[in-house]
């Protein structure tokens with residue numbers, strides 16, 4: 478196929494070091510996974526066009542600016558920086574020349590309803606002291622637990638996460654690893670077995686919530702996150718997470734490739750079982766030698782690559798799959814600084830198991846909640862006008878499988894979040910809010926085309942992990958690849974960057990298909 482077809486369709490893409498004769502690749506979506514893939518495809522010799530339906534890059538990591546305040550819409554806890562550095566290296570650049578990444582210490586605070594707070598960090602002695610403050614008998618349990626987390630990291634993250642899967646049968650080989658990691662059990666059950674103190678059980682089991690998993694059901698493989706954070710730190714880029722997205726776009730464009738906005742893909746074109754390009758919502762058809770979808774995998778198979786002969790990810794299988802929770806987000810700026818509030822704080826309400834049950838199983842919006850409060854201006858004052866603070870509050874809520882009427886309930890829910898924050902860590906908040914906006918699961922569906930409005934794609938349960946998850950090389954369609962949170966290995970920036978890395982290992986070099 479002549480790639481000039483696409484070339485004429487999207488204007489000039491051939492830039493530095495690119496020739497119009499290089500094979501063309503299309504990436505659908507500019508999330509972390511899509512941009513990382515575009516960098517890798519560029520390094521493999523393709524001319525790359527990223528097609529993004531929104532007016533800006535980043536997907537869940539896009540930047541919202543309002544009244545002088547800068548809000549990172551999504552990810553804020555940055556770990557696994559080596560995965561980012563690798564992308565800069567692939568593009569022949571030094572990460573440190575472009576991004577000012579600061580290590581946070583502590584990583585975050587976990588606050589309980591009685592006002593006490595656990596300072597979570599990667600420092601072993603400081604963590605032992607914190608654990609001891611809550612329950613001295615749990616100090617040795619902490620050491621044993623972190624050793625288990627290390628095993629999960631080595632086997633789950635390094636060994637199982639960093640490879641592609643060609644068949645479900647391959648998973649049989651990894652059964653001993655899964656048992657060694659207690660992967661057949663949940664994070665919460667493994668943590669509860671190890672810690673005596675009920676508060677510490679919450680502190681050490683809440684991590685799956687960072688990637689849309691219910692600690693009561695998420696495979697214990699995910700205790701690897703505790704070790705990932707300890708080994709690689711929790712960081713924040715000056716300028717916000719948006720600085721990373723901008724940096725990645727610069728890498729893509731600096732290699733002569735292109736990111737095109739307001740370009741919604743309505744169909745991945747398939748001929749004789751092979752992806753040949755895409756059709757945009759406006760009707761324009763763009764041809765390519767290969768297509769990578771960074772769109773939600775369920776959405777990709779249900780609505781974009783709809784070949785009804787697909788054997789594995791059929792519509793009914795996608796409907797039966799389990800999806801991560803929804804998210805309610807309130808972005809707000811204040812006309813004063815709340816100096817006592819740390820950069821990252823997880824605020825746990827009294828109910829833990831019951832609340833998780835409401836969100837994930839009963840799928841009802843409870844009047845009580847737990848939330849994550851982000852105050853990036855604790856680290857970077859440039860994200861708000863002088864003397865002001867930028868915040869967001871993130872509340873896990875049911876996805877759209879529940880029947881919450883968000884159009885009616887969002888404002889009342891926001892007010893209850895505001896009252897709760899005002900009564901706890903942000904006194905007189907209502908009087909100081911000067912800018913405000915919200916996102917509900919409805920927006921996740923309409924903005925990111927996330928199936929069921931899920932915050933993080935498919936839920937990370939054992940039977941939807943590794944070889945059981947939608948693969949990076951499509952099972953159904955030749956030259957179609959998938960990347961991002963709802964593919965292998967899963968959500969979170971380390972997950973989606975690993976997804977791009979695994980994809981790299983199965984995508985042909987441009988010379989091989991030129």
Ligand SMILES: Cc1cc2nc3c(=O)[nH]c(=O)nc-3n(C[C@H](O)[C@H](O)[C@H](O)COP(=O)(O)OP(=O)(O)OC[C@H]3O[C@@H](n4cnc5c(N)ncnc54)[C@H](O)[C@@H]3O)c2cc1C
Pocket residue numbers: 505506507508509510511528529530531534535536537538550551552553554555556687688740741742743771772773781804806871924925926932933960961962963967968969970971973
């Ligand atoms: C509020 C929130 C907080 C989070 N916090 C953290 C955190 O602190 N740390 C962490 O590591 N992770 C965090 N995560 C998870 C992390 O942000 C995501 O897992 C990750 O950013 C998802 O990246 P992705 O590559 O899967 O793509 P996405 O960000 O989902 O982007 C996909 C893109 O594809 C576009 N698209 C979809 N369909 C089409 C189409 N048909 N045509 C064109 N474009 C299309 C969408 O518009 C979107 O831009 C958070 C997530 C959320 C929502």
